[in-house]
Amino acid sequence: MNRLSRRDFLAASAIAVSAGTSPKVVKGADEVAKFKLGLVTYNVPAAWDLPTILKVCKEVGIAAVECRTTHKHGVEPTLTAPQRAEVKKQFTDSGVVFWGCGSVCEFHAADPAVVKKNIEDCKQFIGLVKELGGKGVKVRPNGVPKDADPQKTFQQIGKALTECGKAAEDAGVEIWVEVHGAVTQVSKNIKSIMDACESKSVGLTWNSNPTDVENKSVKASFDLLKSWIRSCHINDLDNDAKGTYPYRELFGLLRGIGYDRYTMCEVGKSYPVAEGTEYLKKYKELWDKLVKA
Secondary structure (H helix, E strand, O other): OOHHHHHHHHHHHHHHHHOOOOOOOOOOHHHOOOOEEEEEOOOOOOOOOHHHHHHHHHHHOOOEEEEEOOOOOOOOOOOOHHHHHHHHHHHHHHOOEEEEEEOOOOOOOOOHHHHHHHHHHHHHHHHHHHHHOOOEEEEOOOOOOOOOOHHHHHHHHHHHHHHHHHHHHHHOOEEEEEOOOOOOOOHHHHHHHHHHOOOOOEEEEEOOOHHHOEOOEOHHHHHHHHHHEEEEEEOOOOHHHHOOOOHHHHHHHHHHOOOOOEEEEOOOOOOOHHHHHHHHHHHHHHHHHHHHO
16 A cells, blocks of 8 residues: 555544444455366266367366377377377367376275276376376276275275375376276275375365265265365366255355366267357356355
């Protein structure tokens, strides 16, 4: 403030205090959501090429993309060095953030050789994300093998994640464990997995599962896992109005922990480009309303 405006402000404050009121406080930036809307290529744009995805995101106002493996965009560890450079350039030129890769690497199998193969696949994605300038690699548990001891499986997954986390730390990226799979998506069970992991480079992707909800609230599940949340998947935002998933509450909880990354649209249905663009525009409008509520 300059001297005059500061003097006026102090005078107004004194008058307000004497009157039993206080000056109106403008809502601060720290009270506004710091996170933005992103898009997982599973599944709205699964059949779109990368230039189309980036063009639509820029048009709609979507800030970041997580490239899920096996989709038409082709962002895979098999890319050559020149192809990786071109992908990175496309993201940079578009102004859309390359958030990371959505792998299907999973570590619950009863066969140690299968677990080892998934760890090595994860390391390939780590190298790709590093080269493209992304933040992390999404992995997942996908349940517990038949007749296996759940707690031993959780320990096994945690041990594998520790190895992946070491590789990620060395590369300067993160591992995001999707809260996913029968049994393993239950909050107390994913907590057991994370408790068994000994790497600070490993966090969670909140996945907006029905199992999060207890008495129409996700707070209990959120409180169990909030210290590990590094990314977030969201799906049908209409579920808030339907009463089946409280996105308004979730966004408030994310604000409460100062989450400043992305909530990534992950909707199961694929769309043609024109229809998908309109869908995402409406999705962004509803997201804005729920975030600001």
